[in-house]
Amino acid sequence: MSTTSSYGFQPTRFLTALIMLAIVIAALYIGFDLLRAQAVPERTDALAKFAQSIFDNATPAGKLINGIFAILLGVGGMAALFWAANGVVEELPETPKRWLLPYVFVGPMAVLLIFLYIIPTIRTVLLSFYDRDGEIFVGLQNYIDTFTVPDMWDSFRNTILWIVLGTFFCVSLGLLIATLADRSKFETVARAIVFMPMAISFVGAAVIFRFIYYYAPEGSNQIGLLNAIVTTFGRQPQAWLQYNQPWNNLWLIIVVIWMQTGFCMVIFSAALKGVPEELLEAGRIDGATEVRIFFNILLPYIWGTIVTVTTTIIIFMLKIFDLVMGMTGGQFSTEVIGTQFYRQLFANRNIGWGAAIATLLLIAVIPVMAYNLRQLAQNRK
Amino acid sequence: MKSYSRNKRTSSLIVNISLALICFLWILPTIGLLVSSFRTSRAIAESGWWYILPHQAWVKISEMPAPTGTDPDKPITIEGVTATFEQFRAGVESNGKRLKWEGNRRLGTVFVEEQRWTMDTRFTIDNYRAVILGDQFQEKQEDGTLRQIQGNDIGPSMINTAVVAIPSTILPILIAAFAAYAFSWMNFIGRKILFVAVVALLVVPLQVAMVPILRDFARLEINGSYLAVWLAHVTFGLPLATYLLYNYISQLPRETMEAAYIDGASHFTTFTRLVLPLSVPALASFAIFQFIWVWNDFLVSLIFLGPSGNLRVMTARLTDMIGSRGQDWHYLTAGAFITMLVPLIVFFSMQRYFIRGLLAGSVKG
Numbered sequence: 001m002s003t004t005s006s007y008g009f010q011p012t013r014f015l016t017a018l019i020m021l022a023i024v025i026a027a028l029y030i031g032f033d034l035l036r037a038q039a040v041p042e043r044t045d046a047l048a049k050f051a052q053s054i055f056d057n058a059t060p061a062g063k064l065i066n067g068i069f070a071i072l073l074g075v076g077g078m079a080a081l082f083w084a085a086n087g088v089v090e091e092l093p094e095t096p097k098r099w100l101l102p103y104v105f106v107g108p109m110a111v112l113l114i115f116l117y118i119i120p121t122i123r124t125v126l127l128s129f130y131d132r133d134g135e136i137f138v139g140l141q142n143y144i145d146t147f148t149v150p151d152m153w154d155s156f157r158n159t160i161l162w163i164v165l166g167t168f169f170c171v172s173l174g175l176l177i178a179t180l181a182d183r184s185k186f187e188t189v190a191r192a193i194v195f196m197p198m199a200i201s202f203v204g205a206a207v208i209f210r211f212i213y214y215y216a217p218e219g220s221n222q223i224g225l226l227n228a229i230v231t232t233f234g235r236q237p238q239a240w241l242q243y244n245q246p247w248n249n250l251w252l253i254i255v256v257i258w259m260q261t262g263f264c265m266v267i268f269s270a271a272l273k274g275v276p277e278e279l280l281e282a283g284r285i286d287g288a289t290e291v292r293i294f295f296n297i298l299l300p301y302i303w304g305t306i307v308t309v310t311t312t313i314i315i316f317m318l319k320i321f322d323l324v325m326g327m328t329g330g331q332f333s334t335e336v337i338g339t340q341f342y343r344q345l346f347a348n349r350n351i352g353w354g355a356a357i358a359t360l361l362l363i364a365v366i367p368v369m370a371y372n373l374r375q376l377a378q379n380r381k
Numbered sequence: 382m383k384s385y386s387r388n389k390r391t392s393s394l395i396v397n398i399s400l401a402l403i404c405f406l407w408i409l410p411t412i413g414l415l416v417s418s419f420r421t422s423r424a425i426a427e428s429g430w431w432y433i434l435p436h437q438a439w440v441k442i443s444e445m446p447a448p449t450g451t452d453p454d455k456p457i458t459i460e461g462v463t464a465t466f467e468q469f470r471a472g473v474e475s476n477g478k479r480l481k482w483e484g485n486r487r488l489g490t491v492f493v494e495e496q497r498w499t500m501d502t503r504f505t506i507d508n509y510r511a512v513i514l515g516d517q518f519q520e521k522q523e524d525g526t527l528r529q530i531q532g533n534d535i536g537p538s539m540i541n542t543a544v545v546a547i548p549s550t551i552l553p554i555l556i557a558a559f560a561a562y563a564f565s566w567m568n569f570i571g572r573k574i575l576f577v578a579v580v581a582l583l584v585v586p587l588q589v590a591m592v593p594i595l596r597d598f599a600r601l602e603i604n605g606s607y608l609a610v611w612l613a614h615v616t617f618g619l620p621l622a623t624y625l626l627y628n629y630i631s632q633l634p635r636e637t638m639e640a641a642y643i644d645g646a647s648h649f650t651t652f653t654r655l656v657l658p659l660s661v662p663a664l665a666s667f668a669i670f671q672f673i674w675v676w677n678d679f680l681v682s683l684i685f686l687g688p689s690g691n692l693r694v695m696t697a698r699l700t701d702m703i704g705s706r707g708q709d710w711h712y713l714t715a716g717a718f719i720t721m722l723v724p725l726i727v728f729f730s731m732q733r734y735f736i737r738g739l740l741a742g743s744v745k746g
Contacts, residue, residue: 036603060537063691067544070607074548078555086649101648102569109560109619110575116616117582120593127592134596180400183393192732193404196411199728200721201677203696207703207717208410211417211710223429223710225413258410266736290392319586322679326700341588342680351592358589365584376580 014091021084028081031073078108121362127355134351142356154246155335161249162256162317162336169257170313171306174264179294181265182272191269195262202259206326209255215239245333252327252334260316264309271305272298311368318364337361418714424503425710432501439472439479439494447482447489459491508715533706535716537691538698539723542676544607545686545694549614550672554664556615557622558630562652564623565631566638576627582620587613591684598685607692609685617681618671625738629663630656666738669731673724695720 030047037043037051085104089097103110131138146152177194181187197205214224218237222228227237238244240251275298283293299306321338328334330343337357345354416430432438448457456463459480464473469482469491479494513536563569564576594613595604603609633656641651657664679696686692688701699716706712728735 032608035608036601036606060540063537063540067540070544071547074607074611075551075555078552082555082559083649090647090649099569102563102567102572105559105563105567105648105652106569106572106575108556109623110571112556112612112616113575113578113582113619116594116612117585117590117620118578120590120597121585123593124589124591177400177403180396180403183396184400186397186400190400190404192729194407195732195736196725196728197407199673199677199724200411201679201696201699201724203679203699203703204677204717204721207699207713208414210703210707211413211714212410214710221427221429223425223427225409225429225431228429228431258407263739266739270736270740315584315586319588322696325679326703329704338588338680342684345592346684351596355592358586358592361586362589365586368584369581372580372583373577376577 009093010091014088017084017087017091021088024077024080024084028073028077031077035070035073081108124355124358125362127351128359130352130355132348132350132352134355138352142352145353146356146360151335152340154333155337155340157246158249158334159318159320159337161246162253162320163314165250166253166256166260166317167310167313169253170260170264171310173257173261174309175268175306177261178265178268178272179298181269187269191262191265194265197259198262200259202322203326205255205259206323209251209258210241210327213240213251241328241334242332248332249334252324255323255327256317256320260313264313267305267309268302271302275301311371315365315368318361414714414718417710418508418718419504419506420501420711421503421505421507422709422711424501425714428501435498435500437496438499439481440497440499441492442495443493444490445493447484447491460493508711509719512712512715512719533698533702533712533716535695535698535719538693538695539719541686541692542694542696545610545614545682546672546675548607548611549618549675550668552611552615553618553622553671554626554668557619557626557667558657558660558664559652560619560623561626561630562648562656564627565633566651567648579620579623579627583624585620587617587681590616595684604685605687605690605692607686610682613681613685614675614678618675622667622671625667626660626663629660633659662734662737665731665734669727669735670738672727673735676724677720 033047034051037048082104085107086101089100089104092100127134128142129137129139131141177190181190184190200208212225213227215227215237216222216224218231222231222237226240231237241248279297279301280293283297288296319338320336321342324330324334324336324339325342330336330339335343337360341354341357341361344350344357413430416433417425420430420433448459456465457469459469462473462475462480466482469480472479472481472494477495481492481494483490483492512533514534564572591613598604598609598612603612637655637659638651641655646654677696678694679700682694683697686694686697688697693701699713699720702713702716
């Protein structure tokens with residue numbers, strides 16, 4: 001039984017706490033409405049006019065003021081909400097307090113997850129059976145369309161290319177580099193260099209690699225690295241991102257390998273550190289070559305990690321979007337499921353179809369989800 | 382034993398050489414970007430960025446006025462070399478020198494050039510000036526004339542990115558830390574099912590939830606405001622945040638917590654005074670992970686803030702530039718480098734925490 005500083009139920013203190021909570025909620029509401037008013041230029045009520053007058057987003061200074069206000073409101077408001085809600089519950093008698101307090105702590109998370117993640121996910125699955133405006137029930141039509149339109153076939157084929165080749169090279173290169181780095185004095189530097197692209201946005205990476213793949217007609221200055229190399233060896237320059245479809249997808253996949261290998265490497269590095277030294281020494285004394293040690297001792301030892309990393313990367317490849325948008329915008333048959341989702345939803349304004357594609361993504365991750373939940377159940381035991 | 386150690390030495394040499402090669406390949410793209418962003422537009426158009434390295438090239442050693450009044454149909458003789466005008470325009474080589482006709486036929490100059498070691502050092506910071514600001518500005522052309530150019534407005538969109546990223550990093554931590562505390566140290570109905578939901582949502586792609594959220598937000602008229610992006614980012618970040626922080630907070634020593642309760646501390650005080658300070662490493666790991674993710678995000682901001690307008694974020698602006706200024710590599714490289722700057726600083730200063738965050742939970746929906 002926990003003791004608290006307040007003895008029994010004191011109505012005045014409870015009322016004060018309640019008023020505090022009301023003030024916080026009211027302030028939050030007004031604050032958020034000020035932010036919201038900017039998004040709706042047609043609004044003409046007093047609050048919206050006030051918002052439009054103080055937040056001038058057209059100038060950097062106005063933007064900065066608006067930004068600071070928004071940050072303070074968002075972060076401070078949430079903290080104040082926790083504090084005020086806790087204040088109210090603290091003033092309750094012991095029994096209801098013990099009942100209610102956990103929900104103050106877990107409530108915001110539960111509300112957000114339920115209303116902005118779980119219910120929308122269910123609604124997406126339902127919407128996938130409706131027409132383009134999400135109003136008329138069409139049964140499986142969206143799925144039938146999805147699997148029969150040639151455009152979509154391209155996207156499925158490409159996504160499979162991404163998953164197979166991208167995952168294979170990310171994981172194997174990550175493992176190779178981690179193993180090499182593990183035996184080198186320069187481990188820290190090497191790891192930082194290979195890991196660094198993870199901090200770069202896909203759009204930034206798209207600029208980097210579009211420049212590398214840049215094509216200038218034969219005879220002009222090849223300022224793109226790849227064509228410069230190719231022409232040095234007397235070959236013709238190529239428009240890599242357009243040429244030889246569908247294998248031009250490989251040039252995009254290289255970018256993601258460059259970006260994600262670091263992730264695999266870091267995880268594998270940590271796993272390799274966990275392999276007992278005696279095991280390796282024993283292998284070496286028995287005269288095993290380093291290659292055999294790698295395949296017969298290291299690989300089996302970190303197999304679990306390899307599986308985890310591989311599934312993570314597969315899920316990652318499944319959702320690839322930004323990179324394709326930045327590199328080709330989905331042209332030259334480089335469309336993937338992620339970009340089709342966006343295209344159907346926004347360019348074609350087809351809600352039902354967009355929802356069907358999203359549902360396919362969901363179905364694809366269900367095995368992993370089931371595996372995670374089974375692990376959780378086992379850990380609980 | 383001796384041969385074993387020699388083997389070891391050669392193998393370590395092989396290891397280091399392959400590692401160096403890999404590192405070279407890995408860092409090359411970024412270096413190319415960085416170098417290019419500081420080169421003048423003319424320099425970028427004329428030569429690859431690697432020409433800043435010492436290389437052999439034709440360098441002008443002297444010049445002379447071109448002969449005038451020559452017969453247009455006959456070859457011309459300059460310095461004892463005879464060739465047609467077109468050949469001189471392209472450059473004619475003879476005993477280690479090259480004669481090159483610059484300018485037109487009647488009023489030209491002949492450059493005498495020699496192969497020399499040289500470096501292309503045409504560097505500038507104008508690219509950054511042009512990319513960061515949104516105003517009109519004067520760009521000095523190679524021929525000395527000024528050209529009016531519309532700036533690329535990356536600076537203001539960086540403010541937008543920051544306003545999106547900072548609350549989208551702090552709020553999930555705050556909300557998830559409270560929840561993780563409840564999961565670890567409180568008993569309540571629905572505890573198990575909620576936690577199962579958290580673990581299940583870890584791998585659900587955010588696209589799956591996006592369509593209905595977008596419709597709800599449209600009804601609430603918050604699409605296109607920071608509020609919409611925050612809510613989306615916070616929610617999509619919550620499963621991982623809760624999972625990571627739960628793993629950490631539930632491992633805090635039971636005695637410490639019980640001592641606090643016996644001293645009469647409420648759950649709220651225990652949480653703010655004891656648990657939060659003790660969890661700083663876990664909070665930092667997630668914070669860096671989430672911050673870099675949100676800063677680099679394109680899809681969520683694109684959908685909830687829109688591809689254009691005053692509030693669009695940097696990644697949206699840069700994608701726009703790829704479309705509209707696809708050949709202006711001096712602007713694109715500078716723009717891309719600006720978007721990378723903050724995550725790279727965060728990454729290099731707090732790499733250790735970032736890696737720890739990755740190791741603790743490497744899945745994200």
